Amino acid sequence: MPALVEVKDICKIYNPGENEVRALDHVSLTIDEGEFVAIIGQSGSGKSTLMNMLGCLDTPTSGKYLLHGLDVSHMTDDEQSDVRNREIGFIFQGFNLIPSLTALENVELPLIYRGVSKKKRRELSIKALEHVGLGKRMTHKPSELSGGQQQRVAIARAIAQAPPILLADEPTGNLDSGSSREIIQTIKNLYAEGRTVILITHDPGIARQAKRIITISDGKIASDEINTDFKEEEK
Numbered sequence: 001m002p003a004l005v006e007v008k009d010i011c012k013i014y015n016p017g018e019n020e021v022r023a024l025d026h027v028s029l030t031i032d033e034g035e036f037v038a039i040i041g042q043s044g045s046g047k048s049t050l051m052n053m054l055g056c057l058d059t060p061t062s063g064k065y066l067l068h069g070l071d072v073s074h075m076t077d078d079e080q081s082d083v084r085n086r087e088i089g090f091i092f093q094g095f096n097l098i099p100s101l102t103a104l105e106n107v108e109l110p111l112i113y114r115g116v117s118k119k120k121r122r123e124l125s126i127k128a129l130e131h132v133g134l135g136k137r138m139t140h141k142p143s144e145l146s147g148g149q150q151q152r153v154a155i156a157r158a159i160a161q162a163p164p165i166l167l168a169d170e171p172t173g174n175l176d177s178g179s180s181r182e183i184i185q186t187i188k189n190l191y192a193e194g195r196t197v198i199l200i201t202h203d204p205g206i207a208r209q210a211k212r213i214i215t216i217s218d219g220k221i222a223s224d225e226i227n228t229d230f231k232e233e234e235k
């Protein structure tokens, strides 16, 4: 079986020419289904650029990206967006919820674009919100929820259709330490349930929560190690 994620010698060069920035410089990595990986690096090291590649939000200047064995590095925008909808659940630092919609409607929204029927949308969204402990907050708008709860709505939205990959970019960046712990626990639970989680962060404390830690520096992979302190959740 092919690896879930296979990045082969990818470069991303912004502004080719004199002032070029090599945001990714010959990056190769493989991630298998069911892994829990943190990608850590300092500001400007290339984390978001790599996340955009992994999330099919951008294409590399050179190199290949295979997702489930399928070459997504040379697809058109439309083809990439199909793959993205099918394969990836995104969790962003800023939650990206729509203020005028309830928690339930926020979770339902992307399912509309994915052509899921109304009845099924409701069913999947309720299940996802219950899953993250928000069964009693479904009719609340984002402004009526705490930061941690808003991020859990965003997680429910990401997992509603059970995509194979969860891609989180600084998911606790806007949260206090208590809410951060809660969100990390929610993410760990999703891993324990068998999902593949890729967590992007600049914070070593957050990265240490993952089972494998990839360090990126100046657009290159500086290290890729199993976290020996990682403890599997009780199942």
Ligand SMILES: Nc1ncnc2c1ncn2[C@@H]1O[C@H](COP(=O)(O)OP(=O)(O)OP(=O)(O)O)[C@@H](O)[C@H]1O
Binding pocket: 014, 015, 021, 022, 023, 041, 042, 043, 044, 045, 046, 047, 048, 049, 050, 202
């Ligand atoms: N659109 C762009 N055009 C030109 N240069 C860019 C562009 N986007 C990013 N860069 C440069 O590429 C490098 C990597 O940027 P990237 O956003 O991936 O870093 P990062 O690790 O996510 O940083 P941060 O932790 O601050 O979010 C940086 O030097 C940045 O200035």
Ligand SMILES: [Mg+2]
Binding pocket: 047, 048, 049
């Ligand atoms: Mg970034």
